[in-house]
Amino acid sequence: MTDQTTSTLFQPFALGDLTLKNRVVMAPLTRSRSSDAGVVPPYAADYYAQRATAGLIVSEATNISSQARGYALTPGIWTPAQVEAWQTVTRAVHQAGGKMVLQLWHTGRISHPSLHDGALPVAPSAIKPAGQAFTNSGMQDHVVPRALETDEIPAIVEDYRHAAQCAKDAGFDGVEIHSANNYLLEQFIRDSTNKRTDRYGGSVENRLRFPLEVVTAVTTVWGGGDRVGIRISPGTTMPGEAPLDSDPMGTYGTYIDALSAHGLVYIHDIEGVTQMSRDPNGIDYPALRKRFKGAYIANNNYDRALADKTLEEGNADLISFGRPFIANPDLVDRLRNGDPLAEAPKAYWYGGDQTGYSDWPGMNGQIKG
Numbered sequence: 023m024t025d026q027t028t029s030t031l032f033q034p035f036a037l038g039d040l041t042l043k044n045r046v047v048m049a050p051l052t053r054s055r056s057s058d059a060g061v062v063p064p065y066a067a068d069y070y071a072q073r074a075t076a077g078l079i080v081s082e083a084t085n086i087s088s089q090a091r092g093y094a095l096t097p098g099i100w101t102p103a104q105v106e107a108w109q110t111v112t113r114a115v116h117q118a119g120g121k122m123v124l125q126l127w128h129t130g131r132i133s134h135p136s137l138h139d140g141a142l143p144v145a146p147s148a149i150k151p152a153g154q155a156f157t158n159s160g161m162q163d164h165v166v167p168r169a170l171e172t173d174e175i176p177a178i179v180e181d182y183r184h185a186a187q188c189a190k191d192a193g194f195d196g197v198e199i200h201s202a203n204n205y206l207l208e209q210f211i212r213d214s215t216n217k218r219t220d221r222y223g224g225s226v227e228n229r230l231r232f233p234l235e236v237v238t239a240v241t242t243v244w245g246g247g248d249r250v251g252i253r254i255s256p257g258t259t260m261p262g263e264a265p266l267d268s269d270p271m272g273t274y275g276t277y278i279d280a281l282s283a284h285g286l287v288y289i290h291d292i293e294g295v296t297q298m299s300r301d302p303n304g305i306d307y308p309a310l311r312k313r314f315k316g317a318y319i320a321n322n323n324y325d326r327a328l329a330d331k332t333l334e335e336g337n338a339d340l341i342s343f344g345r346p347f348i349a350n351p352d353l354v355d356r357l358r359n360g361d362p363l364a365e366a367p368k369a370y371w372y373g374g375d376q377t378g379y380s381d382w383p384g385m386n387g388q389i390k391g
């Protein structure tokens with residue numbers, strides 16, 4: 023392990039015009055504690071502020087519209103009440119000296135009719151995902167979604183634009199477009215989940231059209247790409263058991279070239295299979311990274327030693343940690359000092375209240391906030 027005083031992980035980083043105090047990023051973590059109206063609870067401000075020693079916090083995935091919802095108890099960013107609740111979070115994080123971006127989410131087919139008054143979830147094509155949706159009445163089998171009509175797509179782009187504006191109004195430092203983990207944008211990108219024959223399907227250019235229309239809408243709201251990042255996961259098959267694209271290097275390489283041309287400030291890449299494995303499975307992550315002009319946030323199963331090695335080898339600018347942030351609000355200090363990490367029982371991951379969420383003590387036993 024690199025000496026703690028020389029590790030690049032704890033050096034500041036210029037992310038566009040934002041100065042991050044270190045290179046540790048809190049990865050987005052859905053915690054399912056919002057109301058049915060998609061409003062984060064007041065104690066979310068404690069939870070996020072407790073983790074403000076991270077150089078950058080990425081919020082839990084946040085629905086851009088009612089149609090975007092795929093999980094019960096997840097927050098939104100399209101109504102005034104949602105914006106007001108998020109303002110208390112961004113204020114608390116800023117007061118604690120942190121920086122925070124909001125992750126913009128549309129789940130597409132990873133949803134359930136019970137979250138839409140009985141209406142079918144929407145997707146590029148009517149292909150049923152494997153597995154179950156987290157609904158208000160527990161886990162329920164996924165269904166065959168409804169394929170979007172071509173003329174419905176501009177309204178979804180408009181929902182992204184509106185949500186990006188709401189995120190700005192809520193005081194976030196920027197936004198991260200969720201184009202990973204087989205949700206709506208990635209469902210359009212992959213030829214395994216996109217079987218369309220209109221201008222949004224077929225060739226790579228056509229499959230990237232909708233995600234890039236979203237990028238254009240969001241960057242326009244934020245005055246360019248300097249405050250807009252994007253998350254990708256070319257090697258992840260879950261949720262829904264979505265097969266990889268038939269040519270991940272070609273498809274995601276073309277995507278990254280376009281994201282670079284749009285001037286996005288970072289790509290946040292889940293290397294391997296989210297949570298499960300770092301097996302590259304034929305995907306050359308360093309080669310993908312080289313195609314991007316902006317910053318590269320590496321994620322998935324990192325620890326301090328791998329973070330140091332990856333930064334030293336020049337294969338990332340920033341490293342994001344997900345699960346380790348759940349039970350370690352002072353993760354940055356623990357990584358710096360080599361302290362042991364607490365582990366959260368899975369029962370606390372999704373749903374519940376402050377318990378197992380905003381009541382984790384730091385190494386000195388104190389709970390902030």
Ligand SMILES: Cc1cc2nc3c(=O)[nH]c(=O)nc-3n(C[C@H](O)[C@H](O)[C@H](O)COP(=O)(O)O)c2cc1C
Pocket residue numbers: 049050051052053081082083125200202203253292296297321322323324342343344345346371372
């Ligand atoms: C409880 C939980 C919730 C998650 N929620 C999100 C999310 O809202 N958005 C997202 O892009 N990834 C989400 N992820 C994936 C993490 O951001 C991260 O990619 C994954 O946990 C691997 O990183 P890690 O090994 O550091 O935990 C979630 C993971 C967990 C364990």
